Amino acid sequence: MAKSNQLYTYRNGKKQFLLKKDDQYVVRATPKQLSRMGLDKPLHQVSSASTKVDVDPEHLENEMSIIRKNAVAHHAYTREEDDSSFLITDRIIVTFKAPITHDQLSEFMAKYALLLKRKYSDLEYLFQLTDETGMNPIKLVVTITEKDKDLVELCEHDLNHTISKSNIAIPIDPNYISQWHLHKRLTDQEFDIRSSANCENAWKALEHFGDNNVVIGVTDDGCKLNHPDFDSTGKFASWGYMQGLNLIHRDAVSANPDNMYETGADHGTNCCGVAAAEVDAHLTVGAAPGCKLLPIKWESSGSSLYISDDKIFTVLEYIKDKVDILSNSWGSSPHGNYASFVVNKIKSLAQNGGRRGKGIVFLWAAGNENCPINFTGNQNIPYTSGYGYGPTGSVQWVGVQTSKTFSHNLGGIPGVMFVAALASNAQRSHYSNYGPDISITAPSSNIHKYYRMSVPGIGITTTSGDSSLIDNEFGGTSSATPLVAGIAGLVISANPNLSAYEVISILQSTASKDLNMSSYARTPPASYDPDTSWDISPVSPFHQGDFTDQGYADGTWSPWFGFGKVDAEAAVIATLGMLPPAPSPQEEVVNVSSSPNLNIPDRDEAGVLDEITINEAGTVGGLSVEIDISHTYIGDLKVALSSPDGTTILLHNRNGGGSNDLEVAYNEQSLPALLAFKGKEIKGKWKLQVTDHALQDIGTVNSWQLRIQKSTPQQNIEVSESPGIKIPDSDPIGISRELNIDETGLIQEIEVKLDITHTYIGDLLVTLTSPNGTKIILHNKTGGSSNNLIKNFSMTNTPILQNLKDENAKGKWKLHVADTFSKDIGKLNSWALSMTLK
Numbered sequence: 001m002a003k004s005n006q007l008y009t010y011r012n013g014k015k016q017f018l019l020k021k022d023d024q025y026v027v028r029a030t031p032k033q034l035s036r037m038g039l040d041k042p043l044h045q046v047s048s049a050s051t052k053v054d055v056d057p058e059h060l061e062n063e064m065s066i067i068r069k070n071a072v073a074h075h076a077y078t079r080e081e082d083d084s085s086f087l088i089t090d091r092i093i094v095t096f097k098a099p100i101t102h103d104q105l106s107e108f109m110a111k112y113a114l115l116l117k118r119k120y121s122d123l124e125y126l127f128q129l130t131d132e133t134g135m136n137p138i139k140l141v142v143t144i145t146e147k148d149k150d151l152v153e154l155c156e157h158d159l160n161h162t163i164s165k166s167n168i169a170i171p172i173d174p175n176y177i178s179q180w181h182l183h184k185r186l187t188d189q190e191f192d193i194r195s196s197a198n199c200e201n202a203w204k205a206l207e208h209f210g211d212n213n214v215v216i217g218v219t220d221d222g223c224k225l226n227h228p229d230f231d232s233t234g235k236f237a238s239w240g241y242m243q244g245l246n247l248i249h250r251d252a253v254s255a256n257p258d259n260m261y262e263t264g265a266d267h268g269t270n271c272c273g274v275a276a277a278e279v280d281a282h283l284t285v286g287a288a289p290g291c292k293l294l295p296i297k298w299e300s301s302g303s304s305l306y307i308s309d310d311k312i313f314t315v316l317e318y319i320k321d322k323v324d325i326l327s328n329s330w331g332s333s334p335h336g337n338y339a340s341f342v343v344n345k346i347k348s349l350a351q352n353g354g355r356r357g358k359g360i361v362f363l364w365a366a367g368n369e370n371c372p373i374n375f376t377g378n379q380n381i382p383y384t385s386g387y388g389y390g391p392t393g394s395v396q397w398v399g400v401q402t403s404k405t406f407s408h409n410l411g412g413i414p415g416v417m418f419v420a421a422l423a424s425n426a427q428r429s430h431y432s433n434y435g436p437d438i439s440i441t442a443p444s445s446n447i448h449k450y451y452r453m454s455v456p457g458i459g460i461t462t463t464s465g466d467s468s469l470i471d472n473e474f475g476g477t478s479s480a481t482p483l484v485a486g487i488a489g490l491v492i493s494a495n496p497n498l499s500a501y502e503v504i505s506i507l508q509s510t511a512s513k514d515l516n517m518s519s520y521a522r523t524p525p526a527s528y529d530p531d532t533s534w535d536i537s538p539v540s541p542f543h544q545g546d547f548t549d550q551g552y553a554d555g556t557w558s559p560w561f562g563f564g565k566v567d568a569e570a571a572v573i574a575t576l577g578m579l580p581p582a583p584s585p586q587e588e589v590v591n592v593s594s595s596p597n598l599n600i601p602d603r604d605e606a607g608v609l610d611e612i613t614i615n616e617a618g619t620v621g622g623l624s625v626e627i628d629i630s631h632t633y634i635g636d637l638k639v640a641l642s643s644p645d646g647t648t649i650l651l652h653n654r655n656g657g658g659s660n661d662l663e664v665a666y667n668e669q670s671l672p673a674l675l676a677f678k679g680k681e682i683k684g685k686w687k688l689q690v691t692d693h694a695l696q697d698i699g700t701v702n703s704w705q706l707r708i709q710k711s712t713p714q715q716n717i718e719v720s721e722s723p724g725i726k727i728p729d730s731d732p733i734g735i736s737r738e739l740n741i742d743e744t745g746l747i748q749e750i751e752v753k754l755d756i757t758h759t760y761i762g763d764l765l766v767t768l769t770s771p772n773g774t775k776i777i778l779h780n781k782t783g784g785s786s787n788n789l790i791k792n793f794s795m796t797n798t799p800i801l802q803n804l805k806d807e808n809a810k811g812k813w814k815l816h817v818a819d820t821f822s823k824d825i826g827k828l829n830s831w832a833l834s835m836t837l838k
Contacts, residue, residue, distance in 0.1 A: 006018075006080070007019070007020060007077075007138070008142070009088075009138045009141045009142055009157065010141050010142065010145045010154075010155065010156065011156060011157070012154075012156070013145075013154050016079065016086070017079070017080035017081070018077045018078065018079065018080060018086055018138070019077065019078050019079075019080050019083070020075050020076075020077055021075065021076040021077065021078060022057040022060060023054060023055060023056070023057050023060070024052055024053065024054055024055065024076040025052070025053055025055060025060065025063070025064050025067075025073055025074065025075055025076050026046065026050055026051070026052050026053070026073065026074055026075070026076050026087065026088075027050065027051050027053060027067055027071050027072070027073045028050050028071055028072040028073070028089070028090065029050070029051060029070075029071045030045060030050075030051060030661070030663060031043040031045050031051050032628065032663065032702075033071075033630075033661065034051055034053070037067075037070060037071075039053065039067075041053065041054055041055070042054040046085075046087050046160050050087075050089065050160060052076055052087075053067075072090050074088065074090070074136055074137065075136075077138070086159070087159055087160035088137050088138065088157045088159060088160075089137070089157065089158050089159070089160060090128055090129045090137060091117065091126060091127065091128050091129070091137075091157075091158035092114075092126075092127050092129070092137060092140060092141060092144075092155060092156065092157060092158060093124065093125070093126055093127075093154075093155070093156045093157075093158050094108075094124070094125050094127060094144065094152055094154070094155050095123050095124050095152070095153045095154040095155075095156075096123050096124075096125075096151060096152055096153060097123075097150075097151065097152065097153045098123070099122040099123060100151070104151075105125075108148075108151070109127070112127075112129075112133055112140065112144070113129075113130045113131075113132035113133045113134065114127040114128065114129065114130065114133065115127060115128040115130060120177065120187060121187055121188060123153070123187075124187055126158060137157055140155075141155050141156065141157060170200065171279045171281075171285045171289075172281050173229075173279065173280065173281055173282055173283055173284055173285050174281075174282075174283060175283055175284045175461050175470055175472075176284065176285050178461045178472070179284065179285060179460075179461050179462075180195070180196060180424060180443070180458060181195070181196060181197055181199075181424075181442075181443035181444070181460055181483060182196070182197065182199040182200055182285060182287065183196060183198075183199070183200040183201075184196045184198070184200075186458075188424075188458060190424055190425055190456045190457060190458055191424045191425070191458060192424065192425045192426040192516065194426040194512065194514050194515060194516070194565070195422055195423065195424050195425065195426040195443045195515075195565070196443060197287065197442060197443055197483060197487060197565070197566050197567065197568050198567055198568050198569035198570070199287050199486070199487065199490070199568045199569075201568070201569035202487070202490050202568035202569045202571070202572040202573075203490075205569060205572045205573050205576060206490060206493060206494055206572050206576075208290055208493070208668070209279055209288065209289040209290035209672060210276070210288035210289060210290035210291040210486075210489050210490055210493045211290060211291065211489075211492070211493035211496070212234065212290050212291065212292055212672065212675050213292075213355075213496070214288070214291040214292065214324050214325075214489045214492050214493050214496075215237040215291070215292045215293070215294050215322060215323045215324050215325075215355055216275050216276055216288065216291055216292070216293055216294070216323065216324070216325045216327065216482075216485050216486065216488075216489050217293075217294040217295075217296065217319050217322070217323035217325065217326040217327065218268060218271050218272050218275060218293060218294070218295045218296070218326075218327045218329075218482060218485070219295075219296040219298060219315060219326065219327070219328050219330075220267050220268030220271050220272075220295070220296075220297070220298065220305075220328075220329060220330065221262070221265040221266075221267045221268045221297060221298060221300040221305060222241065222260050222261045222262060222265055222268045222269070222295065222297035222300075222465075223239070223260055223261060223268045223269050223272045223293070223295035223297070223465075224260075224261040224266075224269045224463075224465035225239065225257050225260050225261065225295075226257075227269060227273075227463055227465065227469060228280075228282040228283060228469065229273055229277040229278050229280070229282050229283050229284055229285075229286075229463050229469075230272065230277070230278065230293065230463075231278075231280075231282075232278055232280065232649070232672055232673040232675075232676070233647070233649060233673060233675075233676035234292065234675070234676060235276075235278065235292060235293060236250075236292065236293055236294065236295070237292040237293065237294045237322060237323070238250045238251070238294050238322060239257070239260055239294065239295050239296070239297075240255075240295075240296050240297070240315075240318060241259050241260055241296070241297035241299075242296075242297065242298055242299050242306075242311055242314075242315075243259075243299075245310060245311065245314070246314075247296070247311075247314050247315060247318055249318060259297070260295065260297050261297075261465050262300075263465070263466075264466075265300055265465070266464045266465045266466060266471065267303075267329070267478065268295060268297065269463050269464055269465040270462050270463060270464060270471055270474045270478070270479070271327065271329050271478065271479070271481070271482040272286075272293050272295055272463065272482070273286055273462035273463025273464075274286055274287065274460065274462045274474070274479050274482040274483050274486065275287060275288060275291075275293065275327060275482035275483070275485045275486040275489070276288050276289060276290075276291050276292070276293050276486055276489070277289060277462065277463050278672060278673075279670070279671075279672065280671070280672075280673065281655045282653075283463065283469055283470050284461055284462050284463055284470060286462075286482075286486050287482075287483050287485075287486025287487050287489070287490065287568065288485075288486035288487070288489035288490050288493070289672060290493070290672045290675075291486070291489040291490075291493065294319065294322060294323050296315050296318075296319070298311070298330075305330055307330070309338055309339040309341070309342050312338065312342050313341065313342055313345060316342070316345050316346065316349060317345075319360075320349055320353045320354075320360075321353065321354065321355060321357075322354075322355055323354060323355060323360060324354055324355050324356065324360065324361065324488075324489065324492050324500075325360065325361045325362075325363065325485045325488045325489060325492075326360055326361070326362050326363065326485075327363045327481050327482045327484075327485035328362070328363065328364045328365065328481070329365045329476075329477070329478035329479075329481045329482060330365065330478075331364060331365055331366075331367050331408070332367075333367050333369040333371055333383045333406065333433070334369075334371065334381075334383050334403040334405065334406040334407070335405075335406070335407050335408070336407075336408040336409075336410070337407055337408065337409040338409060338410065343409060343410065343413070346362055346410065346413065346415070346416065347413055347414070347415070349362075349415075350362055350413070350414060350415020350416065350500050350501075351414070351415065351500075351501075354500065356496060358497070358498065358499045358500060359415055359499050359500025359501060360415070360500055361415065361417070361485075361488045361500045361503050361504060362410075362415055362416045362417070362500075363416075363417050363419055363481050363482075363484055363485050363488070364410060364416065364417070364418050364419070364481065365418075365419060365476070365477035365478050365480070365481045366418045366419055366420045366421075366432060366433040366434075366438055366477045367432075367433040367477055368421070368431040368432065368433070368449070368476045368477055368478075369382075369383040369384065369431070369433055369449070370382070370383075370430060370431050370432070370433065370434075370449040370537045370538075371383040371403075371406060371433055371434075371537055372406045372433065372434060372435035372436070372538075372539070372542065373406060373408050373411055373418060373433055373434075373435055373436065373437050373438065374406060374407055374408055374411045374412075374435065374436045374437050375405075375406045375435050375436065375539075375542075376404065376405045376406070376407075377404055377539065378404060379404065379536060379539055380402035380403070380404060380534070381402055381403060381404070381406070381536060381537060381539055382400035382401065382402050382450075382534055382535065382536075382537065383400075383401060383402065383403060383406075384400050384401040385400070385449055385450055385451060386398065386399055386400040386450055386529070387451065397526075397528045397529055399529075400450070400534055402534065406435075408437070411436065411437030412436075412437050414501060415500050415501060415504065417439035417440060417484065417504060417507075418433075418437050418438055418439050418562075419439065419440055419441070419442055419477055419480045419481045419484050420432045420433065420434065420438050420440070420441040420442075420477060420480065420560065420561060420562060421441065421442065421443075421444035421445070421446075421475070421476060421477045421479070421480045422441045422442060422443050422444060422480070422515070422561070422565055423443075423444070423445070423446035423455070423456060423457035424443065424445075424446070424456070424457050424458040425446075425456045425457065425516055426514075426515050426516040426565075427446075427456070427515075427516040427518050428441070428516075428545060428560045428561065429444055429445065429446045429447075429457065429475075429476075429477075430446060430447065430448050430449050430455050430520050431446075431447060431448075431449040431476065432477060432560070433477070434537075434538050434542050434559050434560050435538075435542045435559050436559070438558075438559065438560070438561070438562040439504070439508065439562045439563065440484060440507060440508060440511055440561075440562045440563055440564065440565070440566050441480065441511075441515075441560070441561040441562055441564070441565050441566070442479075442480035442481070442483045442484050442565065442566045443460075443480065443483065443565070444460055444475045444476060444477065444478075444479040444480040444483075445457055445458070445459045445460055445473065445474070445475020445476065445479065446475070447475070448520075448523075450523050450535065452523045452524055452526065453520075453521070453523065453524065455520065457475075459471075459472055459473035459474060459475050460473075460474040460475050460479045461474070462474050462479070483566070484507065484566050487507065487566055487568040487571060488503050488504075488507060490568055490571070490572050491503050491506055491507065491571050491572060491575050494572050494575040494576050495575050495576075495578060498575070505553070505554055506571050506574055506575055507563075507566060507571055508552075508554035508555070508562070508563035508564075509553075509554040509555055509563070509574075510567055510570035510571045510574050511555075511561075511562070511563045511564030511565055511566055511567055511570075512564050512565045512567045512570070513547050513555075513556065513558075513561075513564040513565075515545075515561060515564070515565060517544075517545050517546065519538075519543070519544070519545075522535045523535040538559070538560070541559075542559035542560070544559075545558050545559065545560035545561060546558060547561075547564070588618070588709070588710040589707060589708070589709055589710070590614060590616055590618075590682060590706070590707070590708040590709075590710060591705070591706070591707050591708075592612050592614055592686075592705070592706050592708075593612070593703060593704065593705035593706070594610055594611075594612050594688075594703065594704055594705075595702065595703040596608075596610045596701055596703070597700060597701070597702060597703075598610060598690075598700065598701040599698070599699075599700055600629075600631065600637075600690055600691075600692050600698060600699045600700060600701060601692060602692055602695060602696070602697070602698050603636075603692055603693065603694055603695045604691065604692060605691050605693065606691070607638075607689055607690050607691030607692065608689070608690050608691075608701060609687055609688070609689045610687070610688050610701060610704070611685045611686065611687050611688075612685070612686045612688075612704075612706060613684070613685050613686075614644075614682050614683055614684065614686060614706075614708075615683060616682060616683060616710075617681075617682065617683050618681075618682045618683070618710040619679050619680060619681060619682060619710070620643075620677045620678055620679060620680050620681075620682055620708055620709075620710075621678070621708075621709040621710055622668060622678070622708070622709035623667075623668065623674050623677050623678075623706065623707070623708050623709070624665065624666060624667040624668070624674070624706075624707045625641060625651065625665075625666050625674070625704065625705065625706055625707070626664070626665045626666075626704065626705045626707075627639060627651065627652075627662060627663070627664055627666075627688070627701075627703075627704045628662075628663050628702040628703045628704065629661065629662040629663070629690065629699055629700065629701050629702060630660075630661050630699045630700045630702055631660065631661060631662060631692075631697060631698070631699025631700075632660055632697040632698065632699065633657075633658050633659075633660075633694070633696070633697035634652070634655070634656040634657075634659050634660070634661065634662045635654050635655065635656050635657040635658060635659070635694075636654065636692050636693055636694040636697055637652055637654065637662065637690060637691070637692060637693070637699075638650060638652065638653055638654060638690070638691045638693065639651040639652040639662070639688065639689070639690050640688070640689045640691075641686070641687070641688055642686065642687040642688075642689070643677050643680045643681075643684075643686060644680075644681055644682075644683065644684025644685055644686065645680055645681060645684075647676055647677060647680055649671075649673040649674065649676055649677075650673070651664075651666055651671065652664070654693060661699075682708055682710065686706060688701070688704050714748070714836060714837065714838050715743060715745060715836075715837050716834075716835070716836050716837075717741065717743055717809070717834070717835050717837065718832060718833065718834040718835075719739045719740070719741055719813075719832065719833050720739070720753070720830060720831065720832030720833070721737065721739060721830065721831065721832075722829060722830035723737060723828055723829075723830070724827060724828070724829055724830075725827060725828055726825065726826075726827045727756070727758070727764075727817055727818075727819050727825065727826050727827055727828060728819060729819050729822055729823070729824070729825050730819060730820070730821055730822035730823075731818065731819060732818050732820060733818065734765075734816060734817050734818030734819065735816070735817050735818075735828060736814055736815065736816050737814070737815045737817075737828065737831065738812050738813065738814050738815075739812075739813045739815075739831075739832075739833055740811070740812055740813070741771075741809050741810055741811065741813065741833070741835075742810065743809060743810060743837060744808060744809070744810045745808070745809055745810075745837025745838055746806045746807065746808060746809070746837060746838050747804050747805055747806060747807050747808075747809050747835055747836075747837060748805065748806075748835075748836045748837065748838050749794075749795060749835065749836040750794075750795065750801055750804055750833065750834070750835045750836075751792055751793065751794045751795075751833070751834040751835075752768055752778060752792070752793040752794075752798075752801070752831070752832070752833060753791075753792050753793075753830075753831060753832040753833075753834065754766065754778070754779075754789055754790065754791055754792075754793070754831050755790050755828075755829040755830045755831065756788065756789040756790070756817065756826055756827070756828050756829065757787075757788050757790075757826050757827055757829060758787065758788060758789060758819075758824060758825070758826025758827075759785075759787055759824040759825065759826065760784070760785050760786075760787075760821075760823070760824035761779070761782075761783040761784075761786050761787070761788065761789045762781055762782060762783050762784040762785065762786070762821075763781065763819045763820055763821040763824055764779055764781065764789060764817065764818070764819060764820070764826075765777070765779065765780060765781055765816075765817075765818045765820055766778045766779040766780075766789070766815070766816070766817050766818075767815075767816045768813065768814070768815055768816075769813070769814040769816070770804055770807055770811075770813060771807075771808070771809075771810065771811025771812055771813065772807050772808065772811075774803055774804060774807065776798075776800055776801060776803065776804065777800070778793050778798065781820060788826075809835055809837055813833055815828075815831055
C-alpha cells in the first residue's frame with residue numbers, strides 16, 4: 001500500500017506514519033481510578049494522569065465507548081518505522097507564524113472547539129480538544145497543518161514520553177519556564193541557549209537542589225521574609241538589619257522581622273530569589289533552591305544604600321562563621337575603595353572564615369556603568385548614563401560624567417570574584433563593566449547604558465516584595481552576582497570539604513567560553529546631544545572580548561567575560577568527579593501507611609485528620625510521603641503533615657486549579673520543606689490533615705504512606721604513630737607496638753598502613769591483633785629479597801581483614817613485627833589504622 005494512503009500525523013513539521021494498535025487503548029485516568037471504575041485487566045501507566053489498557057481486539061471499540069462515558073479515551077499508536085509508542089494526548093501545541101491578536105486567537109479556538117490551556121510565548125500555545133472538536137487529535141493535527149498554512153507554522157501533539165527516570169523532578173513553579181537563565185527550554189528569538197547557566201542539569205547531576213546546610217549570605221536593601229518562595233521551615237539561617245551603626249540580628253531581643261523589608265525596596269528580595277528561591281510550585285525558582293539564605297539589610301533610600309567601612313566590618317563580624325558565600329550586588333564607579341581593616345578582614349575570612357572554617361566565597365557585582373573596574377589611562381571614559389533630573393523633576397540630558405582613573409581595591413584579592421553580566425543572546429550586556437579583575441560572567445538582562453538604542457535581551461524573572469510577588473525584568477550585574485552565589489552553593493553542596501579558593505577555581509576553570517563576541521555600535525547622535533564622540537567604551541586594550549592566555553591557572557581570560565560564563569552543570573560535574581567513593585550508608589527504613597477512606601468536608605477549615613502511630617525509636621535521616629486523595633478540584637485543598645513533636649509543613653497548598661485527584665509522592669528533593677523533619681524523633685503520632693477551602697467540589701482521603709530512613713551514624717577515625725625503631729635481626733620476639741582507639745563502634749571498613757624499611761622483606765612476619773583478640777597475619781615472610789614493606793592493607797587487597805568486620809573497635813590494637821632470619825635489618829618507621837565505624 002502506498003504511504004499516501006496510510007495513517008499519519010505530523011511531528012516537528014514532518015509526516016510521521018503510524019500504526020493503530022488493535023489490542024490497546026489509552027485513557028486519561030490513573031490505574032487506581034480505573035480500578036475504582038471496575039476495570040480489572042492489565043493497566044500500564046504512561047503519564048501522571050494517563051493509562052494504557054490491554055484489550056481483546058474483538059472488544060476494543062465497544063470497551064472504549066463504555067469508558068468514554070466516564071473519561072477521555074483514544075486509540076493507542078506506534079511509529080510505523082520501529083513500532084515504538086507514540087503516546088498522544090487530547091492536547092496539541094500550535095506555533096503561529098506571527099504573533100496573533102486576541103480576536104484571531106478566539107476565532108482559531110472557536111473553529112476547532114479548543115480550550116486554551118497555556119501560552120508559552122507570543123507564538124506558541126497549548127490547546128485541549130473538547131467533545132465538540134469533532135475529530136481525534138491525529139486528524140486535528142493533520143487538518144491544522146495542511147489547511148491553516150497561512151496562519152500556523154507548526155501543529156504538534158503534546159506527547160507523553162516513556163523515558164528513564166531522572167533523579168530529580170523538574171520544578172513546576174508557574175514562572176519557571178520563563179527563567180531562561182536556569183535552563184535551555186525557553187523558545188524566544190532573543191534567547192541563545194549558550195547564555196543559560198545550566199542549573200537544571202546541575203540539579204540532575206547533583207540529584208537534589210542544594211544542601212540545606214549551605215548558607216548564602218546576601219547584603220542588600222532587605223528581604224521580604226514571608227515571601228511564599230522563602231516559606232519553608234529553616235529557609236533563613238538568620239537575618240539582620242542595620243540601625244545606625246548597629247546590626248540588629250534575628251536573635252537580638254529587639255529584633256523585628258518586619259524591619260527586614262520596606263515597601264519599594266525590592267532589590268534584596270530580587271537577589272535572594274535569584275540565589276535560592278524554593279522549588280515549591282509557588283512562583284519562581286533560584287539557582288540553589290535547597291540552600292539556606294542569610295539576608296542582611298543595609299539602610300537605604302531609593303537606589304542608594306547607606307554603607308560605611310565600619311558598617312561593613314560590623315556585618316563581616318556577624319557573618320564570619322555563619323555563611324559559605326556572601327553576595328553583594330552593590331558598588332560604585334569610578335572608585336570603590338574600602339578601608340584597609342575591611343580589606344584585611346575580607347582576606348582573612350576568604351581564607352579560613354565561614355560556616356565550615358574553609359573560607360567564604362565573596363562575590364561583588366562588577367557594576368552597570370559600561371566602564372572598567374581597575375584602569376588608568378589618558379581618555380575620558382563615561383561612567384554615568386548622561387541623564388538627570390531637572391528643577392521640575394523631569395528627566396533631562398545633562399551629559400555623561402567621565403574619569404581617566406578607575407579603582408576598586410577588592411579586585412584581585414584571592415577569594416573575591418567580580419561578576420559581569422551576559423545578555424540572553426550570549427552577548428556582553430551593554431552596560432556591564434569590564435577590564436582587569438572581572439572574574440566571571442553570568443546571564444542577566446540587557447539595556448543600552450545611554451538609553452539611545454534598542455538592544456536584544458530578556459529580563460530575569462525572580463521574586464519581588466511588591467504585590468505581584470514577582471519581577472520579570474530584574475537584571476544588571478545585580479542579578480548576575482546572586483546567580484553565581486547560588487551556583488557556588490551547588491558546588492559546595494557537591495563537596496562540603498572544598499575551600500573557598502577551590503570553589504572559585506572550579507567556577508572559573510569550568511566556565512564556558514562559547515559566547516557571542518559581537519560588539520555594539522556606538523551611541524547615535526540626538527537633537528539634544530549631536531556629538532557622541534564621548535562614547536568610547538569598551539576602551540583599548542579591552543575593546544575586544546577575545547579569550548587569551550594571561551598565564552592564569554584556571555584558563556584563558558577575557559576582559560568582557562573574565563574566565564567565561566558560569567556553567568553550573570560543568571562545575572557540579574567537575575566537583576563530583578573529584579570526590580572519593582562514598583562509604584555505603586547503613587540505613588534502616590520504616591514504612592508505614594494508612595487507608596482511612598475519610599470524606600473531606602466541603603469548605604471546612606477543620607477538615608479531616610488521620611494519624612499513624614510509630615512505635616520504633618530513632619531519628620529521621622530522610623523522609624518521603626505518598627498521598628492518594630480523590631477530589632474534583634484540588635485547588636481547594638490544603639494538605640499538612642505533622643511529626644510527633646508538632647513540626648508541621650504543607651505538602652499541598654491549593655495548587656493545581658481544577659485538576660482532579662491528588663496522587664503524589666513527595667521527597668526531600670521535590671519538596672525541600674520535608675527537610676524540617678530531619679533529626680526529629682520518629683516515635684509517636686504522625687498526622688495528616690486535609691482541609692477544603694471552597695464550596696462545591698468534594699473528595700476522599702483514600703490512603704497515605706510514610707517512608708522514613710533511620711540513618712545509623714557513621715564515623716571515620718584514624719590513629720597512627722611514627723616510632724622509627726629498629727627491628728631486631730633474627731629474633732622471633734621482635735617488636736610490639738600499640739595504638740589505642742577510644743571510640744566505640746562496629747568496624748565496617750579497616751585499613752592498616754605500614755611503613756617498614758628493610759633490605760629483605762622475605763624475613764618479616766607482621767601480625768595485627770584486635771582488642772577482641774582476633775589475630776590477622778598481614779605479611780608472612782613473602783617478597784624474597786625485595787626492599788621495604790610500604791603498603792596499605794585493606795579489606796579488598798587483604799581479605800582476611802574481613803574477619804574484623806562488626807567487631808568493636810574500642811581498645812588496644814597491637815602490631816607485632818619479627819625478623820625471622822639473620823643478616824638483613826630494618827626498622828618500623830610508622831603505622832596507622834584507618835576505620836569506618838557504625
